[in-house]
Amino acid sequence: MTSTSKMDKKKLTFPYEAFYSISHEPTGKEQEIWLVFHGYGQLSEFFIRKFLPFADENRLILAPEGTNYGYLKDFQGRVGANWMTRYERETAIANNHRFLDLLMEEVLEKFSQTPEIHVLGFSQGAATATRWAGRWTKPVKQMILWAGGFAHDLILEQARDQFRNTEIQMVFGTQDELITAESIESQRAFFGLLEKEVRELTFEGGHELNIPLLQKIIKKEG
Template sequence: MLSILKKSINFQYQAQYSVTHEPTFEEKEIWLVLHGYGQLAEFFIRKFQGFDSSERLFVAPEATNYGYLSGFAGRVGANWMTRHEREIAIQNNHNYLDLLMENLLSQFKERPTINVLGFSQGAATATRWASRWAGQVEQLVLWAGGFAEDLILEDARKKFSKTRLTLVFGDQDEFITSESIEKQEGLIKSLGKEVKKLSFAGGHEIDIEMLSKILDSSN
């Protein structure tokens, strides 16, 4: 009987990202914002457009896994990973975000402050990446999501020692369960780091009023 051997190959891949304005590379603050499951960066970033300024740039990378949101046609969304070849997808995400930030920051004479916001599935991706990125994240906001359950805690404790951590949830978010809250509480305890918790009246969404408060506090 013939054996089946599974192999892999590395190749150059093109990925998309959206920005709130053409970078001048004189901005003082960058917000890397990671969308949720089934979203596209060009639409997700519109939530942040009203807070754009000459000193603040929002950058929304688009996940590289695509699929139809319903059936075999119609609207398409992106996701950061599925259960299939999960570890490969995680490493690809790290490589992608590393290269994106390296490309951007290499064009600045003075390094800007880096903040990261992850929404829903993008929150777990944000925690994995930020906990191992070579640079320093000033503030990490996890919105309608939380710390990845497979986060390497030893790395995260060291990396987030100088990072402000914030969790944001809508009080009517149908995806937030008592079980998920309990798991997050356990992870936070293991991190041994103060995490600010904020809530707003709403569901699984970016609340503009709450976003305004968070962005104002970053100044």
């Protein structure tokens, strides 16, 4: 007599704590919210430092942190966060959406009128930013893809409607070893599917934020 057994892998939903960094407590009078997404292996409290010089009474900076963590080298030392890996990818995406929806809901409770929403995604954060914003329920004034691009699994019709009136910019360094000519052309083709004209900006540098260019973008200096 033989017997067989089958292992079922199941999932459980439970309250989970996620982190974010913010330039200051919102007063409800800010005219702009900048939602900035870090890249792979970064942490929000360090990433937001690049943006703090641009925060003031009219501009709130909000940096959510990826909910997956790991050591950056070997099994000890510095720890970084990421938005997802290939493992249980769809679950990570759903968790990100719930986290970001709730974060924005709580922040916007301070406002009687919704301020302009600007979204910047750096590297891996660009795909997460576009994937979330593409199905969010409020308009996005500006979307900046810095050293990254649109997620290719966006629901095209939904994203086309959501970003119809969104100003989109693609920014990358001319010496960025992670940006290839093929990836740029792939993004350009995707922009066509979205029926969007996208402004491309470059700077002399690698896979990094360039502060002078960042200042021009945020302060609308040309």
